[in-house]
Amino acid sequence: MSGKSRRDFLKKTAIIGAGVTGLSASPAKAAPKNILSADRMGVLVDTTVCVGCRNCEWACKDAHDLPAGELFSYEDRKPMEFRRRPDHTALTVVNEYSRGKNSNLPVDVKVQCMHCDQPACVSACIVGAFSKQENGAVIWDTDMCIGCRYCLAACPFQIPAFEYDKALDPLIMKCDFCFDRTKNGKLPACVAICPVEALTYGPRSELIKVARNRIKRNPDRYVDHILGEHEVGGTSWLYLSSKEFKELEFPDLGNNPAPGVSESIQHGIFAYFVPPVSLYALLGGIMWIAKRRKELKEEEHV
Numbered sequence: 001m002s003g004k005s006r007r008d009f010l011k012k013t014a015i016i017g018a019g020v021t022g023l024s025a026s027p028a029k030a031a032p033k034n035i036l037s038a039d040r041m042g043v044l045v046d047t048t049v050c051v052g053c054r055n056c057e058w059a060c061k062d063a064h065d066l067p068a069g070e071l072f073s074y075e076d077r078k079p080m081e082f083r084r085r086p087d088h089t090a091l092t093v094v095n096e097y098s099r100g101k102n103s104n105l106p107v108d109v110k111v112q113c114m115h116c117d118q119p120a121c122v123s124a125c126i127v128g129a130f131s132k133q134e135n136g137a138v139i140w141d142t143d144m145c146i147g148c149r150y151c152l153a154a155c156p157f158q159i160p161a162f163e164y165d166k167a168l169d170p171l172i173m174k175c176d177f178c179f180d181r182t183k184n185g186k187l188p189a190c191v192a193i194c195p196v197e198a199l200t201y202g203p204r205s206e207l208i209k210v211a212r213n214r215i216k217r218n219p220d221r222y223v224d225h226i227l228g229e230h231e232v233g234g235t236s237w238l239y240l241s242s243k244e245f246k247e248l249e250f251p252d253l254g255n256n257p258a259p260g261v262s263e264s265i266q267h268g269i270f271a272y273f274v275p276p277v278s279l280y281a282l283l284g285g286i287m288w289i290a291k292r293r294k295e296l297k298e299e300e301h302v
């Protein structure tokens with residue numbers, strides 16, 4: 001565990017400790033760091049340009065040391081018919097849909113975390129492990145995560161996955177917007193590899209202008225909708241399409257930010273299911289076990 005994470009962990013433990021001693025009966029509130037910078041970055045996914053080569057899937061796995069998996073033959077388009085979802089072994093997947101407006105070609109749709117501007121996962125995380133970063137990425141600190149999986153329940157796009165098959169130290173997994181690359185000025189791995197520039201990385205505000213311009217210049221090619229411009233309060237990843245987005249199985253979520261939903265999940269938990277003091281004690285216990293497990297693992301590697 002890094003020094004900062006350890007300090008943060010101790011700080012959180014101290015807060016929970018105060019709850020355990022019964023000093024406060026109010027619920028433990030997550031303290032998410034939700035930075036909404038005007039300069040935040042995004043990716044524009046133009047599904048009318050995507051050719052379904054799945055290089056992005058490969059690059060994402062490669063950048064995150066994930067296994068290639070059984071369904072992974074890139075010449076084979078069969079896996080794309082299964083309506084796959086991102087999971088702990090594939091942070092992004094490309095699915096195929098029947099042809100779009102004025103085209104005989106199938107519509108290929110890359111799916112990953114949308115990096116919401118008002119992320120429900122951030123709001124749902126009771127220990128503040130999730131955060132929205134200044135560059136637009138929604139990331140999480142694996143050292144702080146206690147594995148409660150509220151983020152899974154809260155995400156309106158059903159994105160975070162959990163390593164259920166790992167007995168030791170299962171982690172939450174999702175697209176991290178290649179944070180280690182982008183914070184150092186590199187492109188996300190999927191964007192860098194896309195051979196047809198179906199993915200454009202740039203300031204979100206500029207991407208919206210580019211998207212509007214494409215729709216205006218090609219009204220027969222696109223539906224007049226930039227998915228993510230307003231949905232759930234806006235997202236860093238934006239989509240253009242030749243088909244209505246509901247036909248591409250994007251959920252119809254409206255424009256209200258989703259954290260309201262996750263906050264009611266939290267409030268429901270605190271109000272009806274678990275008395276706060278017991279919950280603090282439980283969380284303190286879980287965090288102590290997680291910390292001890294990590295320390296033992298670190299000692300094994302010394």
Ligand code: SF4
Nearest residue numbers: 050051053054056194
């Ligand atoms: S690499 Fe680009 S063209 Fe290929 S599947 Fe991914 S988004 Fe589509």
Ligand code: SF4
Nearest residue numbers: 113114116120121155
């Ligand atoms: S899509 Fe889900 S996991 Fe991604 S930022 Fe939004 S709420 Fe969080």
Ligand code: SF4
Nearest residue numbers: 060092175178188190
């Ligand atoms: S941004 Fe990075 S983590 Fe997210 S889908 Fe692309 S390659 Fe994967």
